[in-house]
Amino acid sequence: MKRYTNKDIFIFASVMxxxxxxxxxxxxxxxxxxxxxxxxxxxxxxxxxxxxxxxxKDNALEKYNQYITNTYVVNHEGERQEDKDAxxxxxxxxxxxxxxxxxxPVFVGSLSKDTIFxxxxxxxxxxxxxxxxVALEDDFNTVYGTNFSHKSETPGLGAEIATRxxxxxxxxxxxxxxxxxxxxxxxxxxxxxxGGPHEVDGxxxxxxxxxxxxxxxxxxxxxxxxxxxxxxxx
Amino acid sequence: MSMDKEPxxxxxxxxxxxxxxxxxxxxxxxxxxxxxxxAITVKLExxxxxxxxxxxxxxxxxxxxxxLRNMIPPRIRIIVQLTVIAFLVILVDQFLKAFAYEVSxxxxxxxxxxxxxxxxxxxxxxxxxGNKPWPAFLDGVGxxxxxxxxxxxxxxxxxxxxxxxxWGYQVIPESFYQFGYENNGLFILPPMxxxxxxxxxxxxxxxxxxxxxxxxx
Numbered sequence: 393m394k395r396y397t398n399k400d401i402f403i404f405a406s407v408m409x410x411x412x413x414x415x416x417x418x419x420x421x422x423x424x425x426x427x428x429x430x431x432x433x434x435x436x437x438x439x440x441x442x443x444x445x446x447x448x449k450d451n452a453l454e455k456y457n458q459y460i461t462n463t464y465v466v467n468h469e470g471e472r473q474e475d476k477d478a479x480x481x482x483x484x485x486x487x488x489x490x491x492x493x494x495x496x497p498v499f500v501g502s503l504s505k506d507t508i509f510x511x512x513x514x515x516x517x518x519x520x521x522x523x524x525x526v527a528l529e530d531d532f533n534t535v536y537g538t539n540f541s542h543k544s545e546t547p548g549l550g551a552e553i554a555t556r557x558x559x560x561x562x563x564x565x566x567x568x569x570x571x572x573x574x575x576x577x578x579x580x581x582x583x584x585x586x587g588g589p590h591e592v593d594g595x596x597x598x599x600x601x602x603x604x605x606x607x608x609x610x611x612x613x614x615x616x617x618x619x620x621x622x623x624x625x626x
Numbered sequence: 627m628s629m630d631k632e633p634x635x636x637x638x639x640x641x642x643x644x645x646x647x648x649x650x651x652x653x654x655x656x657x658x659x660x661x662x663x664x665a666i667t668v669k670l671e672x673x674x675x676x677x678x679x680x681x682x683x684x685x686x687x688x689x690x691x692x693x694l695r696n697m698i699p700p701r702i703r704i705i706v707q708l709t710v711i712a713f714l715v716i717l718v719d720q721f722l723k724a725f726a727y728e729v730s731x732x733x734x735x736x737x738x739x740x741x742x743x744x745x746x747x748x749x750x751x752x753x754x755x756g757n758k759p760w761p762a763f764l765d766g767v768g769x770x771x772x773x774x775x776x777x778x779x780x781x782x783x784x785x786x787x788x789x790x791x792x793w794g795y796q797v798i799p800e801s802f803y804q805f806g807y808e809n810n811g812l813f814i815l816p817p818m819x820x821x822x823x824x825x826x827x828x829x830x831x832x833x834x835x836x837x838x839x840x841x842x843x
Contacts, residue, residue, distance in 0.1 A: 396699040404699055408706065412713045419717060423724040430727035519735070544735045548668035548788060548814040597814055 435479075441539035441556075442510055442525035443501050444563070460510075462500040468492050470619030483514045483523065496616060501527065508536050509623070511616055515608025518600040520544040522553065522608060528567070532620040535577065538562040540605060550601030561592040567613055576613055579606035634760065642764040646772035648834065652745040653776040654827045655837060659745045663777055664819040666736045670793050673781030675729050677774025679737060681767060683714045684746050688766030691754040698755070707750045708741070715740045745773055780822045788813030 396404075433449050436456040440447055447455045463478035468491050478497035486494045499510040507530050514523040524540035538559045545551040552558055565577045566589040575590050582596035594602030633639075652658045666672045687710045691698070698706050719737050722730035730737070740746070749769050754762040785791055790798035790809045798807065812818050831837045 396701065401699045401702055404697065405702060405705070408709060412709060416713065416716055416720075419720055423720050426724040427720075427727075430723065434727060434731075541731075546668070547666065547672060547732070548785075597811060 438539045438541060439499055439510060439525050441559075442527040442537045443503065443508055444537040444560075459501050459503065460499050461502045463497065464500075465495045465497050466616075466619045467496065468494055468615055468618065470616075470622040483512050484521070487514060491615060494615065496619070498616075498619070499525075506530065506536075511612070513608050513612040515604050515611065517542050517545045517553075517604040518550050518598075519546070522601065522604050524608075526562075526609065526613065528620075530623075532624050533566050533568045535562045535565045535567065542601070545598070545601050548597075550595060550598035552595045552598060553601055553605055558595065565589050565592065574614060574617055576606075576610040579603070579609075639761055639764050642761055643768040643771075646765075646769040647775060648772075648830070649837070651772045651776065651830070652748075652769050653773055653823065654830050656745075656748075658748060659743050659773055660820075660823070662736065662739055662743055663773075663780060663823065664816045665739070666733075667777055667781040667784055667819050668788065668814055670778070670781040670785045671729075672732050672736070673777045674774075675733055676736060676740075677770070677777050679715075679718050679733070680740060680743065680746070680773055681770040682718060683711065683740055684749065684770035685763055685766040686714055687711050687746060688749060688754040688762040689759045691750045692757055692759040692762035695755050695757075703755065704747075704751070707747055707755075711746055711750075712741050745769055776823065776826060779826065780819055783822050784813045784818060788818070 433452045437447055437449060437452045440452070440455060440459060443459060445455065445459060465473040465476040465478050465481065467473055473495055476495055478499060481495055481497045483497070486496070497512055499512075501508040501510055508527045509530065509532065510525050510527045512523065512525055514521060516522065520543035522540060522542045522545065524538060526538050527536040528534065529536050540553045540559060542551060542554055545553065562577060567574060567576055569575045569590065578591045579594045579602045580586075580591050581599065581602070582594050585591040585593045594606075646652060650656060653660065653663055662676070666676050687707075690710050691707060694706070715738065718740075719730065722733070722737070749765060753765045757765070782792065785793075786797065787810045790796060790803075798809075
């Protein structure tokens with residue numbers, strides 16, 4: 393049996409780590425543009441899904457440019473922020489800031505005769521973040537469509553929020569009640585929604601994820617309230 | 627180099643490939659890797675992708691460790707094995723993100739969990755570190771396939787009864803539901819994976835009597 397001195401071991405370990413690190417960094421660098429492109433395409437597909445438009449990833453960029461005609465950033469008071477690119481804003485970072493300092497992106501979609509306003513949302517599920525897009529009609533009350541994604545919710549349970557069946561429930565729901573107060577759209581326990589304009593069914597077996605979506609909608613839409621009001625008065 | 631050239635698929639080598647599928651199946655006989663088998667088998671598709679990823683990681687890591695087997699200082703061999711596995715898993719993850727983004731989104735955290743899969747470390751330690759690359763390769767593919775086979779079977783059963791779909795497509799006809807058939811929510815929950823694995827073990831031992839431990843009492 394060969395004997396290994398401490399020096400041998402150190403040399404072996406160092407060489408191994410350097411080789412592994414070098415290969416991984418090269419691979420990561422080479423693949424990064426492709427990965428970034430995938431993320432961009434995926435984001436654009438998701439934004440279009442909130443307009444209930446399903447596109448293949450090959451023509452996602454083209455369709456996005458066709459339907460999303462304007463994007464801008466507002467602050468908590470609903471004032472436009474110039475020189476900021478809505479698409480590249482990372483909502484995760486914005487949510488760490490105090491309410492008054494957040495940059496809130498708005499995507500404007502133009503369909504045949506309607507103008508739709510899309511806001512990104514982000515919150516917590518059971519295992520990790522959940523996020524998505526909520527599209528509102530120009531009354532800033534009626535939900536035109538939604539799309540949700542998640543990082544690591546349980547397949548078959550919480551992960552069902554990423555299915556169109558769940559998302560389509562939101563179409564036509566309203567975020568303000570009859571007296572004009574903000575009530576959001578509540579995600580109830582599965583089968584417990586009252587069928588009214590402010591409630592949808594959650595996922596059975598995915599209660600915590602459903603609650604996460606519920607809280608996310610309430611919190612993020614609330615931060616846009618001043619913007620909604622300003623737009624409505626215009 | 628030894629002079630007695632063994633054919634690539636000699637019966638001894640084929641046994642390495644075949645045994646883990648049945649007689650020494652990592653999940654049903656050695657009862658390893660149960661954790662991940664419970665987590666990702668709710669649907670068929672992630673089960674298959676996970677099985678393929680494990681086949682790749684296990685085959686390549688087995689060959690790597692086998693090639694290095696006379697160089698690795700024994701005192702740090704576990705660390706070396708872990709580094710090789712982690713390296714390969716990150717590689718798979720990066721490639722999936724670049725070329726199969728949808729699939730990588732589905733597997734998300736579970737792919738990283740391959741690193742902690744005891745089957746892989748077990749085979750590296752028990753087989754690859756003492757055998758030549760080709761048998762090590764077969765052993766890796768065989769064991770990963772044995773693991774994958776169970777994963778796919780459990781995924782199939784759970785998706786069929788739990789969601790009424792296979793690979794995301796509806797297979798239980800709508801008319802069944804009108805007659806009062808319902809998807810069994812229990813199949814979606816992790817305990818049902820354990821019960822399904824238990825039933826597979828039962829059936830396997832019924833058909834393959836030599837696996838039954840003798841009652842010493």
